[in-house]
Amino acid sequence: MPADFAGLSTALVADACVRLGVELRAAPAGIVPVTAGQRLAGRALPARHYGSVDVFLEAFGAAGPGDVLVVDNGGRTDEACVGDLAVLEAGAAGVAGLVIWGLHRDTRELSEIGLPVFSYGALPAGPVRVDPAEPEALVSARFGPHVVTADDVVFGDDDGVLFVAAEQASEVLDAAAGIHATEREQARRILAGETLRVQTSFDAYLARRAADPSYTFRRHLRRIGGAIEE
Helix, strand or coil: CCHHHCCCCHHHHHHHHHHHCCCCEECCCCCEECCCCCCEEEEEEEEECCCCCHHHHHHHCCCCCCCEEEEECCCCCCCEEECHHHHHHHHHCCCCEEEEECEECCHHHHHHHCCCEEECCECCCCCCCCCCCCCCCCCEEEECCEEEECCEEEEEECCEEEEEEHHHHHHHHHHHHHHHHHHHHHHHHHHCCCCHHHHCCHHHHHHHHHHCCCCCHHHHHHHHCCCCCC
């Protein structure tokens, strides 16, 4: 996992994208880790699934250490496209984890293996179809409304999964770290008895908003250097 993501979260990365004007590309709600507390971050390794694991085995042949397999199964909920053997093979190939636009199975075994796996959930039934593969099967993967390629970085934790263009990832992580530092200081002050309303000069905000309805709380926070929303 990139060291820059250590101690951060997908929520902070999402806020940083908004702050910087970087496209916010979140996986659909409901994509969560098989085991609570799992985290991942790495270069995307896309693979479109057509009913057979052969596409994963082919993808692993081109995997770099720390890559994250991004599985496009069209969001299907009638089959589980990843099981324990595929995940074991992913680990053997140096892959850091998997994110699946679809379902997994072999939940107990996946929990024992420990490699991070994110999906909509579990289903015992595997595929009974084998569809024709497309030429772009290992070039890009659709994940909800987003198209993911090897030019993207994947971040995942208990809140879900985000995709960020690799060329923007360092800037986004730097901004996320700054937001994190501000929020932790705000949290410390709340615990010490200084409410968030006092810290954010909320009464002054309400007065200014009354005089200027276009004055938003986000604009106010940026003016005073606070952080709670972007």
